[in-house]
Amino acid sequence: xxxxxxxxxxxxxxxxxxxxxSADLAKPVYATPRIGGGQIYVTSTQSTGxxxxxxxxxxxxxxxxxxxxxxxxxxxxxxxxxVFVASDIGDTHxxxxxxxxxxxxVWQYTRNKPPECMCSHDAHVGDGLVFAQTDGHSLYAFAPVxxxxxxxxxxxxxxxxxxxxxxxxxxxxxxxxxxxDLYALDAKTGAPRWTAHTGYAxxxxxxVGDGLVxxGNRGGTVHAYDAAxxxxxxxxxxxxxxxxxxxxxxxxxxxxxxDRILYALDLKTGHVLWQHVMADYATAAPLVHGKAVIVxxxxxxxxxxxxATGKRIWHAPLGGTPFSRPMPWRNDIVLKIxxxxxxxxxxxxxxxxxxxxxxxxxxxxxVGTGTSGGVILATSNGHVLALQ
Numbered sequence: 001x002x003x004x005x006x007x008x009x010x011x012x013x014x015x016x017x018x019x020x021x022s023a024d025l026a027k028p029v030y031a032t033p034r035i036g037g038g039q040i041y042v043t044s045t046q047s048t049g050x051x052x053x054x055x056x057x058x059x060x061x062x063x064x065x066x067x068x069x070x071x072x073x074x075x076x077x078x079x080x081x082x083v084f085v086a087s088d089i090g091d092t093h094x095x096x097x098x099x100x101x102x103x104x105x106v107w108q109y110t111r112n113k114p115p116e117c118m119c120s121h122d123a124h125v126g127d128g129l130v131f132a133q134t135d136g137h138s139l140y141a142f143a144p145v146x147x148x149x150x151x152x153x154x155x156x157x158x159x160x161x162x163x164x165x166x167x168x169x170x171x172x173x174x175x176x177x178x179x180x181d182l183y184a185l186d187a188k189t190g191a192p193r194w195t196a197h198t199g200y201a202x203x204x205x206x207x208v209g210d211g212l213v214x215x216g217n218r219g220g221t222v223h224a225y226d227a228a229x230x231x232x233x234x235x236x237x238x239x240x241x242x243x244x245x246x247x248x249x250x251x252x253x254x255x256x257x258x259d260r261i262l263y264a265l266d267l268k269t270g271h272v273l274w275q276h277v278m279a280d281y282a283t284a285a286p287l288v289h290g291k292a293v294i295v296x297x298x299x300x301x302x303x304x305x306x307x308a309t310g311k312r313i314w315h316a317p318l319g320g321t322p323f324s325r326p327m328p329w330r331n332d333i334v335l336k337i338x339x340x341x342x343x344x345x346x347x348x349x350x351x352x353x354x355x356x357x358x359x360x361x362x363x364x365x366x367v368g369t370g371t372s373g374g375v376i377l378a379t380s381n382g383h384v385l386a387l388q
Contacts, residue, residue: 017344017354020374020386021060025053029378032364036078037100039063040368042378043072043085052076052085054103055384057368057376064103068096070119077123077130082106082144084130086118093117095132095151097144109142109151126168127187129153137162139175141190154190156183164215165205169227174213176202182215182223184230194230198223204285209248210267216242222255222263224270234270238263244285247293252307254293256282262295262303264310274310278303284325287333289347294333296322302333302345314350318343324364334375336364342377342387356387 027044034041035057044051050065051072070087077084082097095109095118111118116134123132130142139156161179168174173187178201184193200219207214212233216222218241224233240258247254252273253265258281264273280299287294292304292313300320304313324336332344332353339361344353356362360379367375374386 015354017356017375017387020388022386023055023060023062023384025062025378025382025384027051027382028380029363029382029384030361030380031073031075033366033376033378033384034076034078034083035366035368035376036083039100040376040384041076041078041083041100042384043074043076044382045071045073047071047087047089051087052083052098052103053384054083054100057374057386060384060386063101066098066103066105068094070094073119074122077125079125079130079144084123084125084132084144086123086132088117088119093119093134095123095130095140095142097130097151107144107151109140121165124166124168126166126173127171129168129173129187131166131168131173133163133165137177139163139166139173141173141187153188156185156190161201162203164202167206167208167213169208169213172227174206174208174227176204176206176215176217178203180217182206182213182225184213184227194225196223196225196230196232203243204245207246207248209253210251212267214246214248214253216244216246216255216257218242220257220259222246222253222265222270224253236263236265236270236272240281244282247286247288249288249307254286254288254307256286256295260297262286262293262305262310264293264307276303276305276310276312283322287326287328289328289333292347294326294347296326296335298322302326302335302350304347304350316345316350316352327365327367329367329375330373334365334367336362336377342375344375354387 027046040055042053052066054063068087070089092112097106118132121133164176166175182196200217214224220238222236238257262276280297300318302316320338326335343355360381365377378384
């Protein structure tokens with residue numbers, strides 16, 4: 001118990017961040033904000049009045065508001081010129097495309113027979129299309145621009161098993177399923193191109209790199225397939241379930257397993273290059289930052305290891321359970337700790353730089369570049385903040 005009592009003291013000894021700006025939306029926010037084109041887009045769970053907002057990333061000034069008349073429980077999805085939000089009113093479900101600059105409604109898709117809500121999974125933009133999952137475990141593809149008789153151009157209806165988030169590559173949309181399969185469809189038509197059956201559920205999105213589709217499953221195996229044909233390339237078995245996406249970087253595949261090990265695999269062969277035992281199992285996918293791989297675990301530790309050798313560079317106590325994936329910001333690593341805190345640690349040493357705590361629940365932080373260069377988060381009492 002004496003060792004545990006020291007952990008919170010590290011967080012409390014930190015300095016507080018500078019608040020660049022704060023905006024009060026007067027609406028509860030639980031979904032992570034999104035950044036695009038110098039603007040920050042925020043959705044609220046409150047169904048009365050405006051519940052989609054665009055803010056200037058530099059000043060926090062509210063640029064526009066939009067009312068969907070239905071609750072929004074997920075983050076908006078930012079496209080090139082449009083922002084996509086899903087909401088529901090009773091048994092009627094909507095996908096709306098708003099003009100990113102003005103907030104004007106560009107188009108909407110409505111579904112109520114059968115009622116399949118598109119409001120429980122973030123949408124995905126790729127190959128010029130928008131892909132949205134439903135709580136009925138279907139996948140819809142929408143054409144966001146052009147003259148179309150219907151914005152929804154195709155639907156994949158599975159067997160009722162939950163789908164992972166999709167990824168697009170070379171004209172394909174690829175996703176996993178809790179029914180143990182990995183699917184690759186033609187992105188434009190929805191026609192099946194290949195299916196891989198593994199015997200265990202996929203709960204995290206596949207990743208694409210060097211012509212391969214790579215995903216880990218609940219059976220603890222990392223599978224690699226030729227992206228064009230679905231032909232198995234290699235597989236690597238761990239001793240625990242894999243709940244988070246792998247990360248591909250410079251010829252290596254980094255994977256975290258519930259056997260509490262961080263693995264580095266050769267991208268071409270799947271051979272293990274090194275492995276590092278963690279204090280507990282990871283709470284999110286690892287982050288590759290420079291020459292380091294950084295991962296947070298349920299023991300409340302932030303760990304950095306050498307990307308080439310797996311040797312520990314530093315580790316830092318968080319003072320709580322990490323609730324978001326570590327993210328790079330300037331020369332620091334930022335992540336959410338518990339429901340109420342966000343902290344920044346020096347990427348080179350793990351030294352705690354600042355610690356922000358709110359009485360309200362905070363969202364996962366997002367980081368901006370250029371004019372939106374702060375750490376952006378929102379709170380359940382309706383505030384959006386930029387920290388540095």
